[in-house]
Amino acid sequence: MRIGYPFLLLSLVLAPALAAAQDRYADLEACELSAAGGRITASARCGTLTVAENPAAPEGRQLELAYAVVPARANRATPDPVLFLAGGPGQSARDILPIMRHALREINAQRDLIFLDQRGTGGSNALECEMEEQDEAWLDANYDQMAEQLDRCRAGWDADLRFYTTSDAARDLESLRAHYGFEQVNLIGGSYGTRLAQVYLRAYPDRVRSVILDGVVPTRLHLGAExxxxxxxxxxxxxxxxxxxxxxxxxxxxxxxxxxxxxxxxxxxxxxxxxxxxxxxxxxxxxxxxxxxxxxxxxxxxxxxxxxxxxxxxxxxxxxxxxxxxxxxxxxxxxxxxxADMIAIGLNFAVGCSEDWPGWPDVPGQEDTLLGNSMKEVYDQVCADWPRGELPPDFHQPFDADAPVLILSGELDPVTPPAYGDEAEAQFSKSLHLVARGRGHIVITQDCVGQIASRFIADADFDALDTDCLDRLGPEPFFIDLLGPAP
Structure with a gap:
């Protein structure tokens, strides 16, 4: 099933959003998606969106971007759906739909959930690279071997890597929104998905009703540098x-x-x-x-x-x-x-080599850490001859927005700590930062946090939020032997 670029006429714009689910998404096919090695499944409706790889050459190479929709349980959904933006960069949004559908089940009562595989991931021309012993490679620091294998994969990809950036992904989200005629959408981004949410918010501020940033990547951050x-x-x-x-x-x-x-x-x-x-x-x-x-x-x-x-x-x-x-x-x-099977590593470097590595800062004290400068070393090796996309001059410049922004952090997050959430809260004038005590990376999957997120999206307001359940959150029990946690 293909959807072209021409958009619906204005007289039809609101109709799909107000119709019953079978009418809103009649052009999609029923599908079953799985996660966690097939242990978690969910029913959805799936289709593809056709876009130009290079926006300046609309008649050039076309990409089929896969997406899935979980229609609202109500017969007539609230006309501003939720777009979930996956992390990585390189993770397929559809791959984690079964997990997020459960976490967002209260939101899903009245609102459709939409999961678009970012270009270069999942079913959207995935830039995958089957490396030798690829799962062990995550524990190995052989950067020369990684770069050589990526070079071989690049030769086989049918892709112009200059057009696989976050800005390109935001443009794809806007094409999908426009096709269905949604006046506004709600964004939920996790980890790198918070960067995509912010890039979309900056580019299309009038189209965003509310934003949730879970494990936020600050606008100024060169991802990986810290x-x-x-x-x-x-x-x-x-x-x-x-x-x-x-x-x-x-x-x-x-x-x-x-x-x-x-x-x-x-x-x-x-x-x-x-x-x-x-x-x-x-x-x-x-x-x-x-x-x-x-x-x-x-x-x-x-x-x-x-x-x-x-x-x-x-x-x-x-x-x-x-x-x-x-x-x-x-x-x-x-x-x-x-x-190893969750991340399209080519998209990971297409984003990183264009958006982060060129301006990678010297971070005081980094060389004395456990990781040391290893992140920079691998990007130096891979990005040296990687085709890079054009970066907007204000890409890493903080900005403000009218839409309310709920920011979520895990106290023990090893990559996007609460300090980043504080930074984002200072940036956005309409924002609230909540920290889940004893939790790690991505916290919306906790029932307590999911309930707060649902209430926030329902009202697009902070005043009615009941956050008392956060006081009852804490760390998991420590393992004290091979039998597991202490009783």
Whole structure:
């Protein structure tokens, strides 16, 4: 099913938004989408949007952008749907529809939920690169090998990489809005999706009724430039929380010292010890060289989720006490195995090489962090000859908007911490920043936060929000042994 660029006549603009679901989306087909390895499924209606790859050449290469809609349960939906914008960059919005449909179920009672795969992801000309042992590669710091494999993939992509930026993605969102004739939309962005939400808000302010930014990327931030500092901050808060909890403190005494010993034990070079790790899905033994970069990558990915965060004290203590990081690497491989299939790595670099790397700042103290300058090193390697898109001159300049902006942060987020939320709250005059205590990256999936988000979108106002449930949020219990969390 194809939708061309010509838009509906003004006399028809409001009709689709006010019609019953079967009429609003009669041009879409019923589909079943899955997430979490097929364990979570959801029914939706799916279709494609046809757009020009290069907006200045409308008759040139065309892209089929896949999207899915979960119609409102009410027969006649409120005429301003919710557009969910996925993270990464490189994540498919449709891939996480089953998870977000549950989190946004109260919103979905009256409003349609729309999930458009950003160009370069999912079903929208995905810039995927099947790397050798790609899930292990997330724990490996072989930047030369990564760059070589990406070069091979680039040669096979049917894409002009200059037109896979956030600004291009915002233009695609506007095309979809215009096709259905929605006067306004509500935006929910998670992680990198918060950048896309802000770019759309700047470009089309009159089309936005409300915005939710979950794990916000500040406008001025060159994404990745501060990852080392933010990871160290999250680990420090996590270790302090363990020290403040008697059973965790007694089981893992002097955790800061154990962590320091662990960092000192593994070199920055390629001279780390070889360990055998069992692949969580394939069941085969993997020979992995464990270096300082491997340690950093392992802890970084484990720090995203509040569940895996609570394993970190146990894993750090064991690795420091025994000198054997095998279990730490094994647990990290479970996470990276799940991530490897979620991110279109070509889109990740198409965005990063155009929007972040050219102006990458020198961040004081970054070289002394666990991650060090590894993020810059990988982007230096990949972006040196990457075709870059044109960046608007005000792209990283803060701006204000009339639409109300609800900002959500997790207290222990290792990549977009509450300080970024404070920064966004200061930028937007109509904004409110809420912090979920003890939570990690992306918090709207918590029932409490999802209820707050639903109320906010219903009223597009902060005055009626009941945020008392946030006081009852907290961290997951720490793992004290292999049996799991303390009872």
């Amino acid at each position: 990852h080392g500092l933010m990871l160290d901050r999250a680990l420090g808060k996590l270790f302090a929380a363990c020290t403040g909890e008697p059973q965790c403190r007694d089981t893992f005494p002097e955790l800061d010292d154990a962590f320091a010993d662990l960092k000192a034990r593994f070199p920055d070079t390629d001279d780390g010890p070889d360990i055998l790790v069992t692949h969580p899905r394939r069941g085969q033994a993997i020979d992995l060289q464990f270096t300082r970069a491997t340690l950093a990558a392992a802890l970084r990915f484990l720090a995203y989720s509040p569940q895996t965060q609570m394993m970190i004290p146990y894993l750090v203590h064991e690795a420091a006490a025994t000198g054997d990081p095998t279990r730490l690497a094994s647990q990290a491989l479970i996470v990276t195995d799940q991530m």
